[in-house]
Amino acid sequence: MTTFAELGLSDALVSTLSGLGYDEPTPIQAQAIPLLLAGRDVIAQAQTGTGKTAAFALPMIERVTDALVVQALVLAPTRELAVQVAEAIHRYGRHRSLRVLPIYGGQPIERQLRGLAQGTQVVVGTPGRVLDHLKRGSLRFDHLRMVVLDEADEMLDMGFAEELEAILQLTPTERQTALFSATLPPAVQNLTLRYTRQPVRVSIAAEQLTTPRIRQTYYEVLARDKLDALCRVLDAEMPQLAIVFCRTRQEADDIGERLQGRGYAAESLHGDLSQAARDRVMRRFREGQLDVLVATDVAARGLDIAEVSHVINYDVPTDPESYVHRIGRTGRAGREGVAITFITPRERRMLQIIERVTRTRIERCQMPTLADVAARRRSALVDQLRTAMADPALAGYTTLVDELAGTGDLRTVAAAALKLLLNEDQTDQVDTITRLDPPPAERPQRERSERSARSPRTKADTRSERVERTMVRLQINLGRNDQIRPADIVGAIANESGLPGRSIGEIEIRARTSVVEVPRRAAQQVLQALNRTTLRGQRVRAVLLAEAAVAA
Incomplete structure (x- = not known):
């Protein structure tokens, strides 16, 4: 089994990685690190969540000198990814006290100008802001030795082609170039032909692309029932942290607000938010103050939060690559994850395309009932009680139990306590999801029963009466x-x-x-x-x- 030391990294860096809990390299790290240490240009096809940041950051840390001049540049598609990469490089290189400066739009440029003037060894930035500093003369590439394009396909999809061309043309000819991308469409390949020198192409195996640790399922629902279905799934799954993906900024705001209205700790994240608001939302999500982050694809690009247990596609992604990017937010750092997709009957074909391209079968599931949700809550409570029973600090509570024992049977006391904890009133448990499409084999019988049940009243009338x-x-x-x-x-x-x-x-x-x-x-x-x-x-x-x- 390959170790970080066997890849050629210094003892000091290996020790730092060990202290951070990194025991062995991932496949992309094992392939890319020796090549980059040797000074070769590299084209790496790797999905987010495979350890690609360390794959280029560790060789970069080894090759950068102590001189306070810009020696390495990392270009990233979004502000969030730029900040995360900068934090990672700083964390990995703390034994050297490296100066790493993130530069991106939305942050006061004066702060970035001060950082560049004081001297830094590594710059991590978005293409637009990097080009702005180059035009101002505040960023110079006189001593640049290494350039990394992180998520190159996404940068081109977001319209940064001209900025990338302009930046790369200003870099020294003898630089080392590394390009990391989840996919390699023609635009990315053309870029590599013009700006790399005899590159070595590395990639992880195709079967690893969609992360086997992620359980992938889907529910077929009507568009009008999606919000109710989302709430039902959240209640049944009880995620540690969940990201809900939407197509538009307006939809992200709407769903975030409606989830708040139903009592969920949720907020939205999209490109219309100010940088301060985005930072606040991300901080709350990282610290566990939020349970659900409702985000658009671009806003959530590059998020690296290991505790995300669930990704929910409120809308089916428009292409398989987006699906791979989305579900890569969970199942990270060796953890298991869950990816859930809502589809309407018209979207079955897109789901089949995703399955074919990713070579993955996405399991169809039936929407959990209120009884399923109650059973899940009870199971979770049993686990919590067993943990609490092992706590030695129960003396004050046993005294209370002794008092209650004199007023009734202990089984009745325990049952009443559990009822209060679960806050259940079974007479009020009414299914509010008006209709979720059943499998075709079940549809005729159900439709007949619905017609019979609602005649002469409509289904909407029945639900209104229930509410x-x-x-x-x-x-x-x-x-x-x-x-x-x-x-x-x-x-x-x-x-x-x-x-x-x-x-x-x-x-x-x-x-x-x-x-x-x-x-x-x-x-x-x-x-x-x-x-x-x-x-x-x-x-x-x-x-x-x-x-x-x-x-x-």
Whole structure:
């Protein structure tokens, strides 16, 4: 088995890697590192999540001298990837105290100008900002020895071809060039022909491309049911961290807001956000303050967070390469991951194309029922209880158990405690997903039963009656003009009344008021809690909607 020392890395760097928990190189690292150490140009086909950053960063650290001049340049398609690569190089090279400077749009350029003026050995940047500094004269390539194009295919897809050409033409002829790309379309191959010298091409095996540690499944749903299906899957899977991919920025914002309204710790990430907002969202996601990140493809490109357990394709990717990029956000660092895709009946063909190109069978699953969700929650609670039972600090609680034992049977006491923990009321568990497409073999029987069940009433009427029986609507005297967000209302209800966020229904933010659905059984409890709290520094007045003078 190959070790980092056998690849030719210095003892100091091997020791640093060991301290970071890196025991052995990945396949792409084992192939690329010796070539780059030897000064060869390299074209590497490698998906994100295979360890490609270390594959070029480790040789770069070894070849850079102590002189505070720009000796290495890494070009990346997005700000997020540029920051992550810079952090990785700094982490790997901490035994040398390397100066690594990320430069990208959205950050004050004055800070970057100071960093370049003070001297740095490695620059990691996006093409647009790097070219801007070259034109200003604040970045010079007089001593440049190594250039890396990270995710070259994505940079070209994003329209950076002219910027890449302009930058590469300004680099020294004798430089070393490495290009890393998940795919090698003709545009990337043409780039390598013009700007590399006798390159060696390396790649990981095709069967490794889609990461066998990722369990890939799909659900077939109607477009109108996707949000309900997403919530059901999140409740059933209980992901540690999940990324939900959408096609558009507007859709990402909409889904993020609606998930917040249903009590999920979710936020959106897309290109329209300011850099400060993007940094804030990413920090919260990394620190576990968010459970769900709703993102567009470009915004999530290059995210390297090992704890992401689930990737959910709210929309089917438009091409197999995008699918590979998306699911590569999970199953990282040797962990297992789950990739779930929602498709509508019209999208079956695209799914078949993805399966054929990636040579992977994506398993069809049936949408989990409310009973499945309840069973999953109970199973998780059993695991938590077993862990808690091993905690020696239970003396205070055993005293309470002894007190309760005098008032009733211990089995009844335990059952009541579990019911409170799970917050279940089985009489209120109504399936809110109006329809999910069954397999073709099941469709005729189900359609007949639906027609019979809803005649003469429509299915929408039936659902409305169900909601009316189980949920009521409360009106709050604060709205959009008061800067109220769905997350504020969910937080107030959950914190003040104890009602869990997942039990809260739809939230509608109006100009001067807001309306929220809560379970009928908890309505008075929520009303009392809201009427003794404040939102955004203003006193809340909440009433049952039937009693309210409705305001727009």
